[in-house]
Amino acid sequence: MLITHDTRCSLDAVVDLVNTAPENDTATDGLATIAALADFVQNHEVSDVGTLSEFDLSAVRKVRSRFTEVFAAPDAGSAASVINDLIAAAGTTPRLTDHDGYDWHVHYFAPGASLADHLAADCGMALAFFVVAGEQERLRRCEAPDCRRAFVDLSRNRSRRYCDSRTCGNRLHVAAYRARRKEAAG
Secondary structure, three states: OOOOHHHHHHHHHHHHHHOOOOOOOOOOOOOOOHHHHHHHHHHOOOOOOOOOOHHHHHHHHHHHHHHHHHHHOOOHHHHHHHHHHHHHHOOOOOEEEOOOOOOOEEEOOOOOOOHHHHHHHHHHHHHHHHHHOOOHHHEEEOOOOOOOOEEEOOOOOOOOOOOOHHHHHHHHHHHHHHHHHHHHHO
16 A cells, blocks of 8 residues: 555644544543644644644644544444544545645645544545555554553564564564463563
8 A cells, every 4th residue: 555745744744633532531631732732733744734722733633533533433434424524524625735844745635624534634634544445453552451542553574563673563473472481480
């Protein structure tokens, strides 16, 4: 599956957006403040964003919860339904652009769109490409029991199980190794 630079940026943004959601009632929301939202925008180089407000924060959280549904979707039809709702509500308006040193690419948000509509359109279309390609199962959650972070499995054989092999994957492999050693020692 060919993934262009702008699609990859949108995938990174949607994964990071979903991962800002608190996992439970005691966890901290990664988008608790306008400053946190501004950091998210800056870290992902989201273009055409004006001054952020409480309205933007609330709207982005709503979009985030819909994207969370996509990563939890049991099948392509369910994922497609949520994605269709998101991109339709965003008033998707595809247009070619070349800005900030990037070559020609497609933006799906309408000029002057809110941040939430911008994310819904561009990130929604990036996820839509996976559904169209029959690759919806690549939109995953970490299999580490204490993690559950979202990620996109871009491995060649679709075998990635953890959000980060160096942390979650390695930690579980070490625990399994120690359990085997302990059992063998009797």
